[in-house]
Amino acid sequence: MPRVPRASDRHCRTGEAAADNGDVVDLSCAFHRSWFIGRLVAAIERKISLVAVIPFPKRKVSKAIAKEELALLEAAYPHAVTALSYRNPFELLVAVILSAQCTDARVNLTTPALFAAFPTAKALANARAIDVERLIQSCGFFRTKAKNIVAAARALVEAHEGRVPETREELEALPGVGRKTASVVLSVAFGAAAFAVDTHVFRVAHRLGFTTGTTPLAVERDVTGLLPESKWRFAHHWLILHGRAICKAQRPLCDRCPVRQLCPSASIVAKTRAGRENSGAAGAEVRRRVRSISKASKE
Numbered sequence: 352m353p354r355v356p357r358a359s360d361r362h363c364r365t366g367e368a369a370a371d372n373g374d375v376v377d378l379s380c381a382f383h384r385s386w387f388i389g390r391l392v393a394a395i396e397r398k399i400s401l402v403a404v405i406p407f408p409k410r411k412v413s414k415a416i417a418k419e420e421l422a423l424l425e426a427a428y429p430h431a432v433t434a435l436s437y438r439n440p441f442e443l444l445v446a447v448i449l450s451a452q453c454t455d456a457r458v459n460l461t462t463p464a465l466f467a468a469f470p471t472a473k474a475l476a477n478a479r480a481i482d483v484e485r486l487i488q489s490c491g492f493f494r495t496k497a498k499n500i501v502a503a504a505r506a507l508v509e510a511h512e513g514r515v516p517e518t519r520e521e522l523e524a525l526p527g528v529g530r531k532t533a534s535v536v537l538s539v540a541f542g543a544a545a546f547a548v549d550t551h552v553f554r555v556a557h558r559l560g561f562t563t564g565t566t567p568l569a570v571e572r573d574v575t576g577l578l579p580e581s582k583w584r585f586a587h588h589w590l591i592l593h594g595r596a597i598c599k600a601q602r603p604l605c606d607r608c609p610v611r612q613l614c615p616s617a618s619i620v621a622k623t624r625a626g627r628e629n630s631g632a633a634g635a636e637v638r639r640r641v642r643s644i645s646k647a648s649k650e
């Protein structure tokens with residue numbers, strides 16, 4: 352990918368809108384327009400290849416098979432716990448809000464300085480958003496997250512004496528806290544029966560045939576229906592760890608997977624891979640389509 356063109360570039364005929372930090376490009380300029388179209392084409396190509404990668408199974412497996420698969424995952428990840436570092440429910444709540452669209456490792460690098468500066472809900476409630484932004488800027492969407500964690504801290508101080516509430520209803524009433532964040536806090540901080548669905552859980556649950564649900568809530572209902580309540584909070588970690596280590600989004604490592612004998616996606620993955628390897632013609636077709644989009648956009 353070429354670097355972002357700048358106002359000072361000679362190719363730019365107008366040089367008006369391309370800021371020197373490269374944030375803004377002038378689409379009335381031929382050079383910037385072709386740069387922008389290049390990015391658009393790359394994004395479309397990425398999208399096409401991702402969508403075409405590995406389809407989910409169309410049907411659920413039987414309950415008996417699903418339970419066997421879960422038992423194998425439980426055996427494979429017997430000590431599964433959250434990868435987020437925290438010392439109390441307040442720190443966990445903040446860390447989970449920060450972890451949206453960001454890796455746990457990145458959050459763990461960010462939170463020590465944040466909690467050193469603002470160790471309690473009261474301290475964070477009185478913080479200026481700009482100071483919080485500076486401390487969390489390596490996490491994605493840091494402006495929104497800064498706003499949310501300060502607002503959540505204020506709500507904790509105003510409605511809960513600075514403590515993190517222990518009910519889903521109260522948690523979901525906090526700014527920046529949705530069902531997934533509430534489920535993680537309930538299950539990890541308070542040991543409650545809750546099953547959080549993130550991107551890894553969503554993918555692995557589909558690949559293993561636990562669900563065909565199209566929403567996190569539907570997936571949650573299908574998976575929790577397969578397990579006793581006492582295991583919900585652990586199952587979340589089995590699926591996350593499996594998704595991160597083995598059942599990766601684009602390149603699942605089926606040959607190292609403890610569940611492959613039962614998994615309905617193992618054959619789909621193999622077929623998709625074989626198809627991809629023999630798909631010189633299909634790949635060329637995709638590239639031809641993308642080139643024609645590019646050409647049409649230039650005209």
Ligand code: SF4
Pocket residue numbers: 558559597598599603604605608609610611614615616617620
């Ligand atoms: S066999 Fe492959 S697709 Fe199925 S769970 Fe294992 S890694 Fe994922």
